[in-house]
Amino acid sequence: MAYGNALLAGNWPDAPWGGLVELRDSRGMANGPAAxxxxxxxxxxxxxxxxxxxxxxxxxxxxxxxxRAADLAGHLRCVADDYHExxxxxxxxxxxxxxxxxxxxxxxxxxLARQNAAELxxxxxxxxxxxxxxxxxxxxxxxxxxxxxLPLPHHSYRxxxxxxxxxxxxxxxxxxxxxxxLARTLGEFYRPADPEAVLAGWMAGIPHIAVVxxxxxxxxxxxxxxxxx
Numbered sequence: 416m417a418y419g420n421a422l423l424a425g426n427w428p429d430a431p432w433g434g435l436v437e438l439r440d441s442r443g444m445a446n447g448p449a450a451x452x453x454x455x456x457x458x459x460x461x462x463x464x465x466x467x468x469x470x471x472x473x474x475x476x477x478x479x480x481x482x483r484a485a486d487l488a489g490h491l492r493c494v495a496d497d498y499h500e501x502x503x504x505x506x507x508x509x510x511x512x513x514x515x516x517x518x519x520x521x522x523x524x525x526x527l528a529r530q531n532a533a534e535l536x537x538x539x540x541x542x543x544x545x546x547x548x549x550x551x552x553x554x555x556x557x558x559x560x561x562x563x564x565l566p567l568p569h570h571s572y573r574x575x576x577x578x579x580x581x582x583x584x585x586x587x588x589x590x591x592x593x594x595x596x597l598a599r600t601l602g603e604f605y606r607p608a609d610p611e612a613v614l615a616g617w618m619a620g621i622p623h624i625a626v627v628x629x630x631x632x633x634x635x636x637x638x639x640x641x642x643x644x
Contacts, residue, residue, distance in 0.1 A: 453608075462551050464598050468543065476600070502582075506567075514572045586620075592640050614626070
């Protein structure tokens with residue numbers, strides 16, 4: 416049974432990549448289950464950094480060589496929606512089928528890059544800020560779906576099962592790394608409040624890319640993602 420048909424409510428218990436915070440709506444009212452603080456902090460960081468962009472800086476190049484900042488905003492919107500799709504279809508999603516091939520990291524990256532390009536091309540022509548707003552809504556909503564599903568298999572890679580909780584760790588890493596990308600586009604530096612939690616998210620959910628060791632866990636994540644050498 417695909418998880419999209421399962422009960423999608425409940426609490427997100429302690430996970431290896433961060434502590435608990437309570438989701439709240441714009442009025443400060445409780446709104447949904449608890450979620451790892453590192454995950455929500457990444458979403459908030461992206462929104463905060465994006466608010467400092469102008470029409471000119473949205474056209475600036477980013478550390479992702481193929482994307483301008485506006486493209487990165489669109490990518491964030493697309494990939495947040497992809498996470499919902501993968502959860503709906505787990506454990507037989509298109510991502511699960513790709514990972515089940517056991518392909519090497521470069522092959523997986525090329526296939527995902529083609530997917531990313533196609534999804535970007537299909538986006539509506541709206542300001543980059545609208546993409547960030549859609550990303551924040553989608554990424555936050557994702558947390559409310561995970562609670563009862565955390566221990567279930569999401570996909571596997573070379574015999575290792577990645578659970579729904581592990582995929583939450585993957586999302587946490589992706590949001591923080593892209594927050595760094597946006598900050599660097601503005602000539603700023605970004606560092607998460609809990610870099611150990613972000614690194615733990617990598618170890619829980621990204622088995623196909625080896626972690627580059629460093630005494631600083633955030634530098635380890637940046638090196639592992641190819642942002643730093």
